[in-house]
Amino acid sequence: xxxxxxxxxxxxxxxxxxxxxxxxxxxxxxxxxxxxxxxxxxxxxxxxxxxxxxxxxxxxxxxxxxxxxxxxxxxxxxxxxxxxxxxxxxxxxxxxxxxxxxxxxxxxxxxxxxxxxxxxxxxxxxxxxxxxxxxxxxxxxxxxxxxxxxxxxxxxxxxxxxxxxxxxxxxxxxxxxxxxxxxxxxxxxxxxxxxxxxxxxxxxxxxxxxxxxxxxxxxxxxxxxxxxxxxxxxxxxxxxxxxxxxxxxxxxxxxxxxxxxxxxxxxxxxxxxxxxxxxxxxxxxxxxxxxxxxxxxxxxxxxxxxxxxxxxxxxxxxxxxxxxxxxxxxxxxxxxxxxxxxxxxxxxxxxxxxxxxx
Numbered sequence: 001x002x003x004x005x006x007x008x009x010x011x012x013x014x015x016x017x018x019x020x021x022x023x024x025x026x027x028x029x030x031x032x033x034x035x036x037x038x039x040x041x042x043x044x045x046x047x048x049x050x051x052x053x054x055x056x057x058x059x060x061x062x063x064x065x066x067x068x069x070x071x072x073x074x075x076x077x078x079x080x081x082x083x084x085x086x087x088x089x090x091x092x093x094x095x096x097x098x099x100x101x102x103x104x105x106x107x108x109x110x111x112x113x114x115x116x117x118x119x120x121x122x123x124x125x126x127x128x129x130x131x132x133x134x135x136x137x138x139x140x141x142x143x144x145x146x147x148x149x150x151x152x153x154x155x156x157x158x159x160x161x162x163x164x165x166x167x168x169x170x171x172x173x174x175x176x177x178x179x180x181x182x183x184x185x186x187x188x189x190x191x192x193x194x195x196x197x198x199x200x201x202x203x204x205x206x207x208x209x210x211x212x213x214x215x216x217x218x219x220x221x222x223x224x225x226x227x228x229x230x231x232x233x234x235x236x237x238x239x240x241x242x243x244x245x246x247x248x249x250x251x252x253x254x255x256x257x258x259x260x261x262x263x264x265x266x267x268x269x270x271x272x273x274x275x276x277x278x279x280x281x282x283x284x285x286x287x288x289x290x291x292x293x294x295x296x297x298x299x300x301x302x303x304x305x306x307x308x309x310x311x312x313x314x315x316x317x318x319x320x321x322x323x324x325x326x327x328x329x330x331x332x333x334x335x336x337x338x339x340x341x342x343x344x345x346x347x348x349x350x351x352x353x354x355x356x357x358x
Contacts, residue, residue: 006034009047009102012094013085014038022047030054030228035107044107045085049100050093054315055228058101060146062092065227068203071140072133079129080108080214080223110214110222117210117246120269121219127242127270129221130208131277134238137203138281142232145203149229152206153237155191155296158303165310173310176325180306184332187339190296194236197289201232208238209245235286236293239274243294244301246270248334252301253327260333262341264348271352279356287353291345295338302331 010020018038025033025046032049055061062084069081084092085104094102117123151157166174166181205212206229214222245252247267250259305328308315313324338345 005096005098005100006036006047008096009094009104010036010038012087012096012102013045013047013104014041046105046107048103048105050103052101055148057146057148058093061148061228062103064145064148064230066092067140067144068137068227068230072136075136077132077136079132079221080106082106082108082223082225082227105225108214108223108225111217112215113211113213114215115209115211115245115251116249117266118249118263119219120265122210122215123246123266123269124273124276125215125219125221126210126213126246127273128277129213129224130205130238130242131274133205133224134202134235135278135281137230140203142201142203145231147231149231152229152231153233153297153300155194155300155303158300158307159188159191162303162307162310165307169310170312173312173325176322177306177310177328180325180329180332184299184302184306184328184335187295187299187335190292190299193292194234194289194296197234197285199234199236199286199289200283202235202238203230204233204235204238205229206231206233206237206241208241211245234289234293235278235282236289237297239290240294240297242270242274243267243338244298244331244334247338250330252330253323254330255326257329257333260330260337262334262337264341264344267345268348268352271348272355275352275356279353282353287349290349291342294345295335295342298331298335298338302328302335305331 006022010018018040020036020038022034022036025035030051034047035044036047037044050058052058065084069083072081082105086092087094092103096102117126205224207226212226213224216222247262248260249263254260305324309324309328316324318324
């Protein structure tokens with residue numbers, strides 16, 4: 001993408017002949033993002049090239065975001081809102097002369113972002129932020145939101161996709177994946193267990209990870225961002241996403257698997273922060289689902305990485321040939337570690353839930 005193309009986008013959203021400066025933001029699997037300072041407006045924006053191969057109905061994505069921010073804007077929600085920038089015609093998406101799709105959001109001043117958490121206070125604050133979002137969205141009719149990614153947290157569907165990928169995979173890739181396939185298969189029954197819970201659907205973020213939180217220098221969350229996947233789902237989906245991305249001390253593509261594990265103090269803080277925001281609102285069956293839900297989300301991500309590896313890396317960007325396989329191995333290692341500590345997780349969840357009811 002050259003400067004002329006970005007200039008076309010900026011002219012569309014902010015008017016012609018703007019003076020601006022930009023740099024690319026390198027994190028994120030899906031969209032390409034630039035931080036742009038529009039000098040005449042004295043503020044910055046996040047400009048994103050929208051990935052239509054992942055989100056095939058962009059208008060539905062933006063419609064969901066508008067529904068959610070409109071709901072939060074008139075309620076007691078203390079964080080900044082990623083309100084999409086509108087074009088002069090009122091739309092939120094712009095297609096440039098190269099047929100690429102773009103959108104813009106306000107850039108929120110913050111001191112840092114992170115992909116891993118090492119401090120229990122951060123884990124508490126992050127989980128509290130995601131829990132507060134979940135709680136504040138209670139009451140927004142789920143019928144007003146569209147399923148922009150059908151089967152997104154449907155574990156049985158993900159396992160079926162993996163089974164199909166196994167039958168069609170290149171033999172060399174299949175042989176590389178086999179040891180990890182054997183290690184992950186014993187956990188597939190989690191899909192049936194979670195499907196039997198019959199929990200209420202909550203409007204979940206569905207990508208509740210540290211990278212979607214903006215922090216100030218005092219360790220406070222300034223904003224929860226990336227509302228692309230906001231859809232109705234059981235509450236364990238967001239709790240599980242947090243466990244998956246908070247409790248291991250290393251990133252999801254760390255290849256020294258001895259470093260992958262469960263930081264129990266982080267889990268305790270995460271759980272306390274989550275119940276601080278949602279305690280007294282969740283039902284008993286929802287609370288009872290959280291530990292297995294956490295295992296289920298880690299299993300799901302392992303299955304997705306394995307599937308993508310066997311399908312020759314169609315979905316996740318890679319930096320080397322076995323990158324997705326290493327990501328899958330990392331998540332399987334974390335799944336095993338969580339499974340070994342399952343009784344500890346249950347005790348911590350029950351204690352935190354009881355504490356919020358006192």
